[in-house]
Amino acid sequence: MVAKSKNSISKKSSYKIKNKNPLQAKQQSKKNKLKTYILMSKEITSRAQDYSQWYNDLVLKGGLADYSAGRGCMVIKPYGYALWENMQAQLDKMFKETGHENAYFPLFVPKSLFEAEEKNAEGFAKECAVVTHYRLKSDPDNKGKLMVDPEAKLEEELIVRPTSEAIIWNTYKGWIQSYRDLPLLINQWANVVRWEMRTRLFLRTAEFLWQEGHTAHATKKEAVAETELILGIYAEFAETFMATPVIKGLKTANERFAGAEETYCIEAMMQDGKALQAGTSHFLGQNFAKAFDVKFTDKENKLDYVWASSWGVSTRLIGALVMAHSDDEGLVLPPKLAPIQVVIVPIFKGEEQKQLIDKKVTVLLQHLKLAGVKVKYDDNDNNRPGWKFAEYEMKGVPVRIAIGARDLANNVVEVARRDTKEKMSMCIDGLAENIIKLLEDIQVAIYEKARLFRDEHITKADSWDEFVQLLDGKAGFISAHWDGTPQTEEKIKDLAKATIRCIPLNNKQEEGNCILTGAASTQRVLFARAY
RNA sequence: CGGGAUGUAGCGUAGCCCGGUUAUCGCGCCUGGUUUGGGACCAGGAGGUCGCAAGUUCGAAUCUUGCCAUCCCGACCA
Numbered sequence: 001m002v003a004k005s006k007n008s009i010s011k012k013s014s015y016k017i018k019n020k021n022p023l024q025a026k027q028q029s030k031k032n033k034l035k036t037y038i039l040m041s042k043e044i045t046s047r048a049q050d051y052s053q054w055y056n057d058l059v060l061k062g063g064l065a066d067y068s069a070g071r072g073c074m075v076i077k078p079y080g081y082a083l084w085e086n087m088q089a090q091l092d093k094m095f096k097e098t099g100h101e102n103a104y105f106p107l108f109v110p111k112s113l114f115e116a117e118e119k120n121a122e123g124f125a126k127e128c129a130v131v132t133h134y135r136l137k138s139d140p141d142n143k144g145k146l147m148v149d150p151e152a153k154l155e156e157e158l159i160v161r162p163t164s165e166a167i168i169w170n171t172y173k174g175w176i177q178s179y180r181d182l183p184l185l186i187n188q189w190a191n192v193v194r195w196e197m198r199t200r201l202f203l204r205t206a207e208f209l210w211q212e213g214h215t216a217h218a219t220k221k222e223a224v225a226e227t228e229l230i231l232g233i234y235a236e237f238a239e240t241f242m243a244t245p246v247i248k249g250l251k252t253a254n255e256r257f258a259g260a261e262e263t264y265c266i267e268a269m270m271q272d273g274k275a276l277q278a279g280t281s282h283f284l285g286q287n288f289a290k291a292f293d294v295k296f297t298d299k300e301n302k303l304d305y306v307w308a309s310s311w312g313v314s315t316r317l318i319g320a321l322v323m324a325h326s327d328d329e330g331l332v333l334p335p336k337l338a339p340i341q342v343v344i345v346p347i348f349k350g351e352e353q354k355q356l357i358d359k360k361v362t363v364l365l366q367h368l369k370l371a372g373v374k375v376k377y378d379d380n381d382n383n384r385p386g387w388k389f390a391e392y393e394m395k396g397v398p399v400r401i402a403i404g405a406r407d408l409a410n411n412v413v414e415v416a417r418r419d420t421k422e423k424m425s426m427c428i429d430g431l432a433e434n435i436i437k438l439l440e441d442i443q444v445a446i447y448e449k450a451r452l453f454r455d456e457h458i459t460k461a462d463s464w465d466e467f468v469q470l471l472d473g474k475a476g477f478i479s480a481h482w483d484g485t486p487q488t489e490e491k492i493k494d495l496a497k498a499t500i501r502c503i504p505l506n507n508k509q510e511e512g513n514c515i516l517t518g519a520a521s522t523q524r525v526l527f528a529r530a531y
Numbered sequence: 532c533g534g535g536a537u538g539u540a541g542c543g544u545a546g547c548c549c550g551g552u553u554a555u556c557g558c559g560c561c562u563g564g565u566u567u568g569g570g571a572c573c574a575g576g577a578g579g580u581c582g583c584a585a586g587u588u589c590g591a592a593u594c595u596u597g598c599c600a601u602c603c604c605g606a607c608c609a
Contacts, residue, residue: 386569
């Protein structure tokens, strides 16, 4: 019943809430009616009204992605892809700076390889797309239609990779013989497929883009160090570039990657207080080396299995970015990743004014581009300034510059920042420097805003009652004692729908009692409902 | 995948309960003109096999079944 009524609101919400009463709207004067509809067609569902719908509206109306014909699949549109490319470029740089190289491994994994590491195979088995045939033919019973040719059945099924450990470790076997071949530090940018039950744009799609690093080391110590190094890179990327504060931590055994000895993660908090795992780095021990028989000879001529790590972040980061900063007017993108950092909108009456503005803008564009600023001059005459203002706010462009005849006369421009919606007048002389400074300020400001929100929404709970009350009463993470057993974690998950997001690294040790069982505990862990 | 809801032009929708000429309205789009400091206006125009597929019927957007997609609640998960 609850679901039913909620749904009807969400489906018709933009109409009902914005117009209060459809009949009334229809009876308005023609002019008013037009205005109402204009607002309607462009407006975004508010966060308070329906958080999920708000998210979808941002992604779709912000021009990041579209639904596609395939179940759970999406099209990443140019604006969204540009965002991804910016993320990629930065991460790729960070990986290469720390000695990693890119390579590419196949999409298809023979089933016999896939099942070699048992835990990993089991963990992903339920969500694998499987290629069983390699040919279609005309359907004799159904003119113009195709059918799978039963004659073209594969001897061995091919698994569409949900992750590439299997195919990569099978390859590494041939690449590694000596300690001199180590460490092997490889990353690949790829797509993977996970047949998810329920998908959501960017957050969980059947196919997604990601990078996956797979490294091999001579010692456990090195492999752990690599795992932690990458976690640090992920955290730095999230905080410095995405302006999204994250908590570094360890997953519990229940939440660990299938086949890993230890899973490190960064957890971000969304504006609804839910947790989003933004990246993971796994210490794989010798599990894959043993499964794929990857041995090396060390300096003492002893034969041993290599130690491994794997790590990845995906286009899910775009979802995190959208939810972390955006507001009811649209996207708010951090300057360091925004496809367009500055948009310039001319305001003019007649060609003469336009030419004067063009002249000023040309110089400004030069200065900004030289300084590496991604700037767009939107002098498209199809839309009026007001339309453009709203459009670029929707798209989350960090800084907007409006320049008209009035400004030229005063040698100023109007500068508006997306994050605070604040407008200010700036002198044209030295404008580029001030804009660059402003972009930096915005980057810091949205990070600080998100951090403040995050910190205000981590609450301690010291009893089960408190825990349950907080979960339903206040959005965010809950810091609480846990007895350390998977059974208790499972029980809490069943009872409260909250999971342990992580055991924070460098966690403060303190005596306490498990909120569920009362058993002794030495530290608090972070609980939350998660995406 | 289980429970619930929805699907009509690019978008938002009326009509559906109670089957019956040419499917409603707005935005957007195209052409021409006037405009341009917060989603412009006038005139003219194009755009739909009513999500898809079967079925019932003389006749289906409307009734029935199946499928697909989306949303909400679960389970699963980056």
